[in-house]
Amino acid sequence: MDSPAGQLQRAREQARAHLGDGYAQDLIDQDTLDERLEAVERAGTVAEIDALTADLRPAPTAALVPAEAALAVPATSSRLRALFSSIDRTGAWHVAQRTHVRVVFGNATLDLRQAVLPGGPIELDLHVVFGNLDLIIPPGWQLDNDCGAILGSVEQLSGPPPPGKAGQILRLRGRVIFGSLTIHERLPGESAWTARKRRKREHKALAQRSARALPAGDD
Known part of the structure; x- marks a missing residue:
């Protein structure tokens, strides 16, 4: 059985997440x-901590619309925030035309390889402070990256553009401060190591193609 101190610590962690x-x-x-957040740290009992998040915890509902039907309606704008926490979006998740992403003292992974995409360009408005954001896209996308960094890093790991028509347009805007943004280019199901070998x-x-295309020099 947890000690009173352990119960308080667990309650604080749950409250921060809520x-x-x-x-x-x-x-x-x-x-x-x-x-x-300040009140959570000052609270001396589990009841006091729980009261600070009572209005944020989900209540039982008898909604008549299935969750799958609600997810089927794409949004034009959405927000994703990781505050002292982490978020992961993978698989067939719905991507809005514009998404505001905030990562503060946290970590986030956004995998767009199998995501349900809206029509037209996608724009991500990024704000990373003391955090890390990994963005995974499939090969062939057009990337318009206008993210700046202040005592941070913005790194793009991608191969040469494939021949043929251009793919999905992805625009990145925002700032990385004391953190990192890494853009990975991978095929669906491809690991980081396999992607490096492919690139x-x-x-x-x-x-080799470029060398063969050069005109032969004079003897």
């Missing part, structure tokens, strides 16, 4: 978030 989710869903604003082969093949 508050982070509430902020991500726009249920509370920044000022309310800061006030409640090496592609770069080598491109260099």
Whole structure:
């Protein structure tokens, strides 16, 4: 059985998670978030901590619309926030035309390889502070990356553009401060190691084609 100190620590961790989710869903604003996080640390009992998130915990519902039907309606704008936490979006998740992504003292992974995409370009408005964001896209996408970094890094791991028509347009806007943004280019189901091997082969093949295309020099 947990000690009183252990129960308090677990309650604080759960409260931080509830508050982070509430902020991500726009249920509370920044000022309310800061006030409640401070109150969580000052609270001396589990009941006091639970009271700070009572309005943010999901209540039972008898909704008549199945969850699958609600997910089938794509949004034009959405928000994803990781505050002292982590988020992962993989598989067939729905991507809005514009998504505001905030990662503060946290980690996020957005895998777009099998995501349900809207028609037209996709725009990600990124704000990473003391955090890490991994963005995974399939080969062939057009990437318009206008993200700056302040004491941080923005790295793109991709191979040469494939021949043929251009693919999905992805625009990145925002800033990385004391953090990192890494853009990975992988095929569906491909690991990071396998992707690196594939890119090496592609770069080598491109260099060989370019060399053969050069005019022969005079003897």
